[in-house]
Amino acid sequence: MDRLENTVRPYAWGSTTALPELLGEDPTGQPQAELWMGAHPGAPSRIDRGAGPQPLSEVIAADPEGELGEESVRAYGPRLPFLLKLLAAAAPLSLQVHPDNAQAAAGYADEEKRGVPLDAPHRNYKDTSHKPELICALTPFEGLCGFRHPQEAATLLEGLGVDGLKPYADILRAHPEGDALREVLTALLTADRDEMAGTVAAAAEAAAGRPEYAVYADLARHYPGDPGVLAAMLLNHVVLRPGEGLFLAAGVPHAYLSGLGVEIMANSDNVLRCGLTPKHVDVPELLRVVRFEPSDPGVLRPEADERTGEETYETPVGEFRLSRRTLVPGAEAHTVRAPAAQLLLCTAGSAVLRGEGSGGARELTLSPGRSAYIPAGETVRLSGDGTLFRATVAV
Known part of the structure; x- marks a missing residue:
């Protein structure tokens, strides 16, 4: 049993106060976005067993079966297969999606074959693993998760009264659901950037001061002209109460917007971005990975064991x-x-x-x-x- 010394990641979208308040520390004035717990090579936790602090990744590597257990090593190899985080968002994260195992393995092999450096900004696959995630809210937590039904998205777009949005609404109403979602997302991400920036600006102006559009007006303030602002209108808007969770499976587009939560994920770095970011967006690969299926966001509530009182967030991974x-x-x-x-x-x-x-x-x-x-x-x-x-x- 070892106390963990953990690293805070200072991403720009992080809150300056939420993690310091939880930890009982003075704010530094800088964003503190994520506190990582685990053995991820990017920022492994440290433990001290008498010889000074050591990265948990090195401790595990020295005796994988003794530290992780035989079953875990047999199933997932000689590494801790998950990463636990405290996540504190004060601004929207990128709109993104994660591949399944087969897609990750194929994508990684392809980029390796083509000689794309692992640290290249346009590299999509850093490893061969999927990256399912679960977020559990500690405060009211806001996010986007999964596609709305196209008819609902069309109504939302039409409600802004912006001429440039009408063709997208028409597609959403006229075509089969999966085809409509694919066609509209493709059109948004491949349109002329200057023309799209004008449409986003007009949508943001129409949304200003209207409570039902507040989340999209906020996205436009953070990412002016970004087509991800309109892509976000295709997704379910979710507000979790403390204790509620969201499971994010492969292929499901999502973005966290604000709040403090506990997040756990498979120990992978594979992310394909759809928008709300200055980073690389690989549209063809993204369209190969996204599941164009409308769905309920599936808010999770923990299931209690009557005997032990432990409450578990059930997920299929x-x-x-x-x-x-x-x-x-x-x-x-x-x-x-x-x-x-x-x-x-x-x-x-x-x-x-x-x-x-x-x-x-x-x-x-x-x-x-x-x-x-x-x-x-x-x-x-x-x-x-x-x-x-x-x-x-x-x-």
């Missing part, structure tokens, strides 16, 4: 499993043990962890924003008066 517990003072301690490695994250109050590991008995107290790493097979007893999230592998 094996690389991660996210659950939470509410710790009650004076209650019997909860016991957790898993055949795979675990990360424990406190988000409110405090959590006391007592464990018996190879180094003997140990106790850690976690305050909000602090986390711990539990090797496979180690038993830990939990008590306290806070909220604790638990991330592990679904083996």
